[in-house]
Amino acid sequence: MTHLMRKCRRAVVAVILVTASLAGISVPAQAAPRTETRAAAGAAGSGDPYFPNAGNGGYNVLHYDLALRYTPPSDPSVLVGHLTAEASITLRATEDLESLNFDLRGHEVFAVWIYGTDGKHGESQGERIPAEWAQMRDDAARVWELAITLRPKLKAGQEAVIEIEYSGNTGRPVDTTGALYGWVTTSDGAMVVNEPEGASTWYPVNDDPEDKATYTFRITVPEGKAAVANGLPGRRPATKAGWTTWTWEASDPMASYLSTASVGDFALSYGEGPRGLPIINAIDANVTGQALTDTNAALALQPRMIRFLERLFGRYPFEAFGAIVDDDSVGYALENQTRPVYSQVASENTVAHELGHQWFGNAVSPADWRDIWLNEGWATYIEWLWAEQQGKATVAKQFTDAVAELDRKNLWGLNIADPGRDNLFVEQIYRRGGAAIHALRAEVGDVAFFEGAREWLARYDNSSAITKDFQEVIEEASGRQLGAFFNDWLREGDRPAMP
Incomplete structure (x- = not known):
């Protein structure tokens, strides 16, 4: 394994621990009485047969709080943006841990802090402790790891909040087949579509569909742009000094591959489905003509589709629904939880397909x-x-x-x-x-x-x-x-x- 990126503070111990973890080597803790359980390094991969290096072991994420500041491309012909962000991740250890990993690629970490390692929950409780950390990257093996040494260690069942500051340029990442996914930079913003393991292109994550969590998104973009994520709007968009912050709260547990934070020239509309279910649609200003006519016709059917599927399969499983329709030419459609994304046009059969996924794939993954x-x-x-x-x-x-x-x-x-x-x-x-x-x-x-x-x-x-x-x-x-x-x-x- 080639270590192409490495940033750490007093990181000699951290690098040894994490490198050994990636290689599958057991790293003993300091000598302890026989009655003590030795803490472990959390696994650096989920072990999925197809993506063994995606996801991590030793903990479950409870909540991601993502504060993202995104600068879209200044030149539409050069599809490179820039992301500066802070992720505050609440997790619970499933075993005694001396270190743990997140998946993160394409971004440089500047600081890591840990709260609540005394067993308390939340940023306002417990001591804020700077952490030792290291980044590893092996593109050939598709390994992108942020490893964090825990001082003090976490005991099984204990909760902690880990805060990570990072930034990097965004481009056009691709999956193993060469298809665009993750944070895909577009001429007017970003189309964010993670399936199967592209969430790590924009935030530190346990990128395993078995580890579902709730989310808060605070996305700051240039004034005039809209940022659309999962769930429901939080605070009203607030503009200051030419930048607007959009807040979204996703309170239903969600697999990371279903998260989104799409940015563009979107016009948002608000409607209702059965029992007042909020339906929020975001359509790019450049979707016009027949594409817009077909899209509006299909999206108008969403309440009827929901009622029909509820009769067959039970109540719609989430707090909201809707759509993001981008003008990007990828030809993409993905069932992002509560807010599927469509490229160019949302056709009737595709809307039915992505709605069906809310039960089959999103509620049960x-x-x-x-x-x-x-x-x-x-x-x-x-x-x-x-x-x-x-x-x-x-x-x-x-x-x-x-x-x-x-x-x-x-x-x-x-x-x-x-x-x-x-x-x-x-x-x-x-x-x-x-x-x-x-x-x-x-x-x-x-x-x-x-x-x-x-x-x-x-x-x-x-x-x-x-x-x-x-x-x-x-x-x-x-x-x-x-x-x-x-x-x-x-x-x-x-x-x-x-x-």
Whole structure:
């Protein structure tokens, strides 16, 4: 491992500890009586099969408080912005810890402080202690670590608040397939879309979908720009000396890949869904003509879509909904929690898809990224359900069309329950995934199918799970063993038996 970035105070000990942790070496604490539990270095990765270096071990984040000051590009032809930020992260140790890591890339850390290591919670309680810290970067291995030495150590169950000051230029980061993600600098601001592990491009994070937390965003941008994040508005936007601060509060637990802080020339509108649910839409001023007409028509259907899906799957799971429609030409759509983002246009079927994710993917997230079909298969099927509701095409017809397309392109060979890191968003995940959901409905019948879906959402709400968990829930609901069905429709390389 090559250490290309290293900043620390009295960091010789910190670097030794963290480097050993990254290498999987156990670093003993100072000699202690046999009755004491020795503190450990929190793992520098979650161990996800596809992204083993993303996420961290030894703690759970409870809340991220992010104060971001963003300067968009001064020259639209040079897509580089600048971010200066402070992250205040409340966490709880899950084991005795002498050090812990966050994921952070592309930014230089200037200071780290720790509050509440005496067991108290919150910045106003406990001593504010400067921390030893080090940054490690290995681009080839996709390792970007901020390691913090804890003095005093944290005991299991103890809470602390860690404050990190950092800054850096923003550009156009890409995932392992070369697709843009994370904090994507645009000519008028930034499109922020993290899936699967791009949150670390703009804040220190435990970038593991199993570790959900609440968020506060305070985003300061040049006057005239708007900043849109998850959840609900906090304080009214306040402008001082040519800069405006936008505040958003996301009080529902959220996986880091679903967070956003998009910046641009947005016009915001406020509406209501069922039971007064706030619906907040932000549309870029450069979305015009037919794109704007289609977008407005689709977004106007959001309340009806929510009511329809609530009848099938239970109450909408979050405090708000809405959309961010950017004029960026990426052709992107992502189900950011409570505020999906769309590039250029929000079409009706895509809005239904991203809304469906609020239940399937956001409320219940994949514990491992190889189980992404649970997100995309369900969201695709919800597109089909909505189209049938609108009288456009029956679900059966859409299933038949999907199977025909898989036949035509000979796409049955991929195991969608373990597709490989760079196949998370290929066509089969969506099309075969949606077809598998419909075939499951035909296999177990409507009663067991919808009862099982609602039980899945209730059992794993605000949490994460895997394919095996989903299979067990449907087996309980149907009273049948479904191992052969799941193998046939998800894993085996031959065309499955049609219902």
